[in-house]
Amino acid sequence: MAEQTAPPQSVAGPPGGTAITAEAKPDAAVVRDALGVGIAVGLSGFAFGVTSAGSGLSLLQTCALSLLVFTGASQFALVGALAAGGNPYTAAAGAFFLGVRNSFYGLRLSQLLALPRALRPLAAQWVIDETTAVTLPQPTRRAARIGFTVTGLTLYVLWNLTTLVGALGAEALGDTAAWGLDAAGPAVFLALLAPMLKSTTERVTAALAVVLALGLLPVLPAGVPVLLAALAAPVVLFLMGRGKDGLMGRGKDGTPDEPAGEAGQGQEAEKAAAKTGAPRTTTQEDGR
Known part of the structure; x- marks a missing residue:
């Protein structure tokens, strides 16, 4: 049977511009x-499941975390x-x-999927990385809905089944720390996150968060370094804001310096004319 494809959908463009028609993606490709x-x-x-059981949580507590929290x-x-x-x-x-x-x-995702109001509370459980x-x-919206539904359903069912199996098999594995399985979840999370760090700001923020978490790990109680690592975002944004101000420079009165180029020269001419009382010559180049 031939692959089903959705018809092209119109995606809203910039304000005042024309709508952009997105090419449809085969449903089979999205599902795959x-x-x-x-x-x-x-x-x-x-x-x-193995890590949770090894940390002292019961089978019921371990399964409840995957069923209700469901964010690895x-x-x-x-x-x-x-x-x-x-x-x-x-x-x-x-x-x-x-x-x-x-x-x-x-x-x-709420804007992208535009799900019926009755389905939103159920879909919220699957809003994860x-x-x-x-x-x-x-x-397209059709492809987005298919991708969200198939990923969420597959992951939710498998995650909970394998959590149960892992918790039941923890005793058979013996010392769970020796297997290093606690690193599997974070490793998967980082593998998914890394391709999403496209801008310099995002990469610098992620790097600073790692440095904070690892640097504070030996000196603070467990769990606290993760909380403090979140400070990386406001710190980077603050430093980048200061950097932009530094590139422009500031005058003696604290106001930004005049920009260089023809626009700056025109503004300087206006100031000079205002001081001398002479009329400013209008030129075609400055558009006035």
């Missing part, structure tokens, strides 16, 4: 990409902090702030 991500990441739920980075952060002897409240706070990023994903990574590049 979504299944690839869902299966690859869903299998790492086994590592979470936050889950690994929570059980990792608990395994390191961290305060439960600090561990929960670190997991919570890691999960807050999904709220920002939701703001973008992986579904966002698959949905955002899609050229």
Whole structure:
């Protein structure tokens, strides 16, 4: 049977401009990409189940985290902090702030998917890194909905099944720390995140966050370095703002210096004419 394709859809262009027609993507291609991500990441739920059981959580608690929280980075952060002897409240706070990023994903996905109001609470459970990574590049709304649904469903089912298997098999593995399975979840998260860091600001922010988290890890209780690593974003934005001001320079009165070039020369001429009281000559070059 031939692959089904959606008809071209009109995507809104810039204000005052014309709409851009996006080329449709075959449904089979979207499903294939979504299944690839869902299966690859869903299998790492086994590592979470083993790690969670090894940190002292019961089978019920481990499965409840995957069913209700369903955001791998936050889950690994929570059980990792608990395994390191961290305060439960600090561990929960670190997991919570890691999960807050999904709220920002939701703001973008809600516009892109435009789901019926009744479905939005259900879809919110699947707003995570992986579904966002698959949905955002899609050229049409149909493709975005297919990518989001297939990725979310595949990942949710596999993640919870492998979490159960991992928790049940933790005893058979013995010392879970020796296997290094606690690094599987964060490794998958970083692999998905790295291609999304396209601008210099994003890369610098990520690098600073890593330095803060690793540097503070030996001196602060478990879970706290993750919270403080979030300070990387405002620090980088502040420094970049200062850098732009430095490039322009400031005068004695604290106001930005006049820009160079013809525009700056024209403004200097206006100031000189105002001081002497002489009329300013209008030229064709300055457009006045």
